[in-house]
Amino acid sequence: MGARHGLVLGGGHAGMLTATVLARHLDEVTVIERDRLPEAPEDRTGLPQGRHTHALSGGGVAALDGLLPGVVEELVDAGARRMRNPEDVLIHTPAGWLPRYDRMETFLSVSRRLLDWKIRGRVLGNPRVTVRQATDVIGLTGDAGRVTGARLRSRETKAFEDLAADLVVDATGRGSHAPKWLGGIGISQVREELVDPGLVYVTKVFRALPGAERSFPTVMISSDPASETPSAGALLLPVEDGRWMLTVTCRRGVTPPSDDAAFHEFVRGLKNPLLDTIIDRAEPLSRLYRYDLTDNRRRHYDRLRPAPEGFVAIGDAHCSFNPVYGHGMTVATFGALALHGVLAQQGIAPSTARLAQKAVARATNPVWSMARRYDIRFRGTRGTNVTVLDRAVQAYDRRLQRAAMDSREIVAAQISVFELTGSPSRLLAPQILRQAMRRPRGTGLAEPPLTEHERAVLGLG
Numbered sequence: 507m508g509a510r511h512g513l514v515l516g517g518g519h520a521g522m523l524t525a526t527v528l529a530r531h532l533d534e535v536t537v538i539e540r541d542r543l544p545e546a547p548e549d550r551t552g553l554p555q556g557r558h559t560h561a562l563s564g565g566g567v568a569a570l571d572g573l574l575p576g577v578v579e580e581l582v583d584a585g586a587r588r589m590r591n592p593e594d595v596l597i598h599t600p601a602g603w604l605p606r607y608d609r610m611e612t613f614l615s616v617s618r619r620l621l622d623w624k625i626r627g628r629v630l631g632n633p634r635v636t637v638r639q640a641t642d643v644i645g646l647t648g649d650a651g652r653v654t655g656a657r658l659r660s661r662e663t664k665a666f667e668d669l670a671a672d673l674v675v676d677a678t679g680r681g682s683h684a685p686k687w688l689g690g691i692g693i694s695q696v697r698e699e700l701v702d703p704g705l706v707y708v709t710k711v712f713r714a715l716p717g718a719e720r721s722f723p724t725v726m727i728s729s730d731p732a733s734e735t736p737s738a739g740a741l742l743l744p745v746e747d748g749r750w751m752l753t754v755t756c757r758r759g760v761t762p763p764s765d766d767a768a769f770h771e772f773v774r775g776l777k778n779p780l781l782d783t784i785i786d787r788a789e790p791l792s793r794l795y796r797y798d799l800t801d802n803r804r805r806h807y808d809r810l811r812p813a814p815e816g817f818v819a820i821g822d823a824h825c826s827f828n829p830v831y832g833h834g835m836t837v838a839t840f841g842a843l844a845l846h847g848v849l850a851q852q853g854i855a856p857s858t859a860r861l862a863q864k865a866v867a868r869a870t871n872p873v874w875s876m877a878r879r880y881d882i883r884f885r886g887t888r889g890t891n892v893t894v895l896d897r898a899v900q901a902y903d904r905r906l907q908r909a910a911m912d913s914r915e916i917v918a919a920q921i922s923v924f925e926l927t928g929s930p931s932r933l934l935a936p937q938i939l940r941q942a943m944r945r946p947r948g949t950g951l952a953e954p955p956l957t958e959h960e961r962a963v964l965g966l967g
């Protein structure tokens with residue numbers, strides 16, 4: 507048998523982690539990336555979302571460390587922040603501020619450029635992995651029964667090439683053309699599901715205020731699904747190099763700010779003035795960045811009949827999420843682990859791709875259900891019907907949310923589900939059900955639970 511070759515289309519988060527997995531099971535791995543990948547932590551054209559706030563959930567941190575042991579520590583050494591949730595998170599809900607209980611989970615707050623650079627450095631240090639940069643994937647090769655490789659075009663020489671592989675993994679992200687590429691070799695009808703909240707992200711970077719460069723909480727102002735008028739939210743993430751990234755999120759019907767004055771006006775108009783107080787005194791470090799492609803979109807490659815051999819889709823190419831939940835990178839990491847599980851069991855065999863795609867789908871399903879469940883609470887969401895069961899679940903969620911205001915146990919369950927460390931069934935545990943069903947108090951704290959130091963940093967005396 508000749509050397510086994512794996513081909514990874516796309517060198518983003520899912521692509522690099524997939525390359526690391528394939529390198530454990532195959533002899534050679536080639537990553538195809540349209541960008542020239544920066545030698546330093548820098549933004550790049552092929553990853554426009556990289557300029558926006560990104561947090562890696564608690565479940566994602568553990569999964570990433572499982573795939574690349576020690577990389578999380580390297581990131582923290584380089585300035586990424588470990589955020590204890592909810593101890594380091596100020597959450598303003600429609601019912602008020604959540605109490606700041608002791609740590610229940612820990613997520614990572616880090617710029618995408620630093621995260622990707624560290625991961626890339628580790629993955630490309632593996633001698634089995636090579637990357638073909640400035641190269642577009644423009645199609646797949648093979649036939650209706652089997653994908654045998656990909657068709658490439660160099661951005662620099664404009665030369666075309668067909669590259670053969672034993673396994674092709676599509677990790678070209680949210681804009682993947684795989685349904686069209688598969689159609690080109692006779693595999694058609696990839697069924698797609700869409701839940702479109704019509705959300706727009708607008709982000710600006712600030713220098714942390716003096717005294718807060720190394721430690722300051724994340725601040726989250728959540729949108730109100732019960733609001734009659736379209737609702738806005740915001741997220742401030744402290745990242746490396748003493749910078750704060752502030753994103754405002756505009757649900758359908760909210761006009762996104764298009765210049766600095768409008769951005770400040772927008773922040774001033776949020777349901778709570780804390781973020782206005784914060785940025786009023788902070789030095790801006792960037793212009794505004796806007797991002798509009800935020801729908802939840804799942805492609806059912808796992809339901810193709812017959813399932814083509816030799817092809818798996820992973821990460822955003824398989825399923826992308828409304829970014830407001832911060833789950834995309836974690837699901838991509840879970841997907842890479844699922845692929846590893848199948849390859850470890852049976853290596854490359856006729857059923858590998860089919861089983862791997864099913865495993866990736868299984869790892870994705872609970873997160874998809876959660877995103878759908880949250881997004882259909884908002885009036886402007888399109889693309890899916892709200893069922894009677896959905897309404898019952900929404901009513902339960904509302905009770906939970908109110909009861910959480912004075913229940914540490916409910917907050918712990920919610921946070922573990924949200925951080926993707928615990929199963930959603932935790933929210934239905936008997937003691938949680940009991941607490942949700944009793945008459946809930948329903949109000950949070952009226953003032954943000956800032957420490958004395960944080961108040962001093964903000965000049966609040």
Ligand SMILES: Cc1cc2nc3c(=O)[nH]c(=O)nc-3n(C[C@H](O)[C@H](O)[C@H](O)COP(=O)(O)OP(=O)(O)OC[C@H]3O[C@@H](n4cnc5c(N)ncnc54)[C@H](O)[C@@H]3O)c2cc1C
Pocket residue numbers: 515516517518519520521538539540541551552553555558559560561562563641642643644677678679680707797799800820821822823829830831832833834835836838
């Ligand atoms: C505004 C925003 C904020 C987000 N915030 C969070 C967050 O807080 N937490 C979180 O977990 N997730 C977040 N996400 C989701 C996260 O960005 C994605 O889930 C993650 O990047 C998926 O990784 P991926 O490798 O599948 O895709 P990407 O990271 O997008 O990588 C795709 C790669 O493929 C390359 N490529 C594309 N087409 C081709 C082609 N034809 N040929 C060659 N190369 C190609 C691209 O250049 C890119 O390098 C956010 C998303 C957005 C839009």
